[in-house]
Structures are given as C-alpha cells and as structure tokens.
Amino acid sequence: MSSIVGKPLVTLQLTVYYKKEDFTMNDVFEKISKNLTGAGKAVTEKTKQVSESAKLNAKIVSSEHTISENYAILGKFYYETYKSNPDDEVAEAVNSITAAMDAITEMKAQLLSIKGSVLCAACGAECPIESNFCPKCGSVLEKPQPVSDEAETVSADEVVVEETTAEEPTATADDSDDDSEENLYI
Secondary structure, three states: OOEEOOEEOOOOOOOOOOOOOOOOHHHHHHHHHHHHHHHHHHHHHHHHHHHHHHHHHHHHHHHHHHHHHHHHHHHHHHHHHHOOOOOOOOHHHHHHHHHHHHHHHHHHHHHHHHHOEEEOOOOOOEEEOOOOEOOOOOOEOOOOOOOOOOOOOOOOOOOOOOOOOOOOOOOOOOOOOOOOHHHOOO
16 A cells, blocks of 8 residues: 555455355455445336336326316306205205305405495406496496495484574483484484
C-alpha cells in the first residue's frame, strides 16, 4: 500500500470465510457480482409490482369516479322526472333536495339584493337594479318585489294614529307598559 506522509490512501479489511480451501479473488468477486445481480433483479421486480399496482389503483379510482358521475346523472334524472310524485322509499330525499334548492334560490336572491343587482330573465346576466333594460341583451328587466317579513310588516289599517295637542305628552315606548300594536303612536 502506498502512503502519503505516512497515511494509507486506502484501507481495506476483508475477512472471508470460505469452506473451499482453494479459492481465488475471482471467486469472491464472482460471488459478490451474483449477489448484486440478484439484488438488482429483486429491486427491478419490486419496482414493476409497485408500478403495476399504482396503474391499477389509478384505473380503479377512475372507474369509481365514472360510477359516481353516472349515479349523479341517474339521480338527477329521477329527481327531475319524479319530483312531483316520488316513490315512498325516496320521498324524503326528493323533498330534501327540493327544500335545499329553494333555500339556494332564496339565498342567491338575497345576495343579489345585497349587491344591488337583478338577474336578466332572458340571458341570466347580472344587472344593476337601477337599470330598466339589460345591458347585455337589451331585454326589459323585472324588478324584484321587496321582501318583507310578515311579523315586521304593519299595514295602514293596523296603525292607530291619535292626534295630540301641545298640552298632552306623546307616549313613547319607554312610558308604555303595553307594547301591543294598538298603542302605536306616530
């Protein structure tokens, strides 16, 4: 072994236990080569298995997605066809879908109201509520009716107006013990 300034360049310690008395270094390298080749083949086989498994899993997921999409198409078809008279077994689900769709429609109307917009009935464009015509297609815009809660709405017949003179103090909500609608003062 050659060394530079007293240190060996390569240190190799090899302990070989071999039953044969006659062996050469070529025998050792051949055995190592066979072991490495066998390990390489095992790794290659495992890689093929993993690759094939991944491909099959991807195909399974794709097929499951196709099934889900088709179930949705069938369900939508059934709902649209039989929503007015569903079978007893699915009536609860059909009614739940109808209620959810109605709620979505109401929430979308509330969003438009918050944004100060209306939808064009002809083309579906979102238009400013102040517009009389759709800027996209020119159709006349239908203005939404103001939404009113029945509990908060008071008709003109329900309001009691009392005339007071300067000497009579006007009753306020703080002065009144009875908060019924008959005691409203304007």
